Amino acid sequence: MTLPFFKYQGTGNDFVMMDDRAHQFDEHNHTLVRHLCDRRRGIGADGLILLRQHPEYDFEMVYFNADGYLGSMCGNGGRCTVAFARQLGVIKTETTFLAADGPHKARIDADGTVHLRMQDVLGQQEVENCGVFLDTGSPHLVRFQPASTLAELNVVAEGRAIRYNDRFREKGTNVNFVEAPAIPGQPWQVRTYERGVEDETLSCGTGVTAVALAASRRGAASPVHLRTPGGDLRVTFEGHPDGTFTNVYLSGPATRVFEGKVEA
């Protein structure tokens, strides 16, 4: 069969996007999703996103990791889906859509910057000999690195060791390695090993959100600027004495890079 598709990327986190308002794509066909995300045999992407109709929301975002299976919330993918919805004429500049972790509000600026409201985050917990664990719509382990060590870190080896350790093996986690700015106010630098891609990605939206919130205990104040190998993102939030975070927004670019048809 021939399938029309688009490709979008948000700070280098890239996605095959499909307009599935007709609800024709078989979300149980893991082999097909894996093939479409394959960077040699298929289109190539970190994930695949279906935009579907929903009776109560402007649209529904259905996210698959590159391994072919349904994923949890994808922050960069959410921003790309908002841009995709605008391109399709489904929305104008503001929206409320449904994702794996519930409803999300978002707006898109004239320059294409997308501001995505994330779910409230109920807290964070120290994981012995690992780092700090938070769920920002996807599970994230945040490890703060000593100064000037992030660039040379073997993120795949270190990330895989944590993602498959006894604590995380069953459900998995994303692993974010962080270097604080040498000068306050400069970006926090982040590299991410991503569950379901099972590799380092150029950025991870729910990951940098987790980093910003964890860094609030190390002097970071909203808005937090984060620098990933794929580009810069911004996270704003309200922190509360009980350890919860509300009004959490992830902001950054979302760009259409390709449109085509694929034999599948």
Ligand SMILES: N[C@@H](CCC[C@H](N)C(=O)O)C(=O)O
């Ligand atoms: N890159 C995404 C994260 C997508 C989900 C992640 N792979 C997982 O399975 O937890 C993002 O931008 O948040």
